[in-house]
Amino acid sequence: MPDTLDLSALGNIDPAWTHLRKQVTPAAELALPDARLKWYDVHRPDQPIPAATRTRAREFLAAEVAAGRVVTRGDLGFIVLHSSGTVLFALLCLWRGVNEMWQAAYASTDGGPFTPAQQADGLTPTQCVWELGPTTHERMAWSHYLESARDQDAKLAYLADRLTGLV
Structure with a gap:
């Protein structure tokens, strides 16, 4: 049977x-009063994220938690700091409800302040293909944790399980 579905107007990329x-x-992990978060930088291989930029993001995210704009309550999770040209994305991801990933997403343009990701067309941006690399790894790491005894050793093993490499 011939395929009659016309996709010529969909998914087109320059x-x-x-x-x-x-x-x-x-x-280094971000240790907060009520959460412990792994940290991932995502960047072009020839353009690592400068330490000062990472520090600015860490201070911003810690301030969001301290101000109560992001509420932590005994959470484990991870952060993805993604350098995308002149825009820097900071994604704070917490494991909640046993098996759910909850996320706060922020962007900083041209070194400006971080602001929450904004909706467009009724949608909220979540993650791009590069940010999904660490998230995919973390999904597997969290699943291993859920299958474990979920004790101190398992928590330490989760925090030690890190992705590095190209995505």
């Missing part, structure tokens, strides 16, 4: 655009 691989680099 032919000049080239998909590049990005580097995922773990950094």
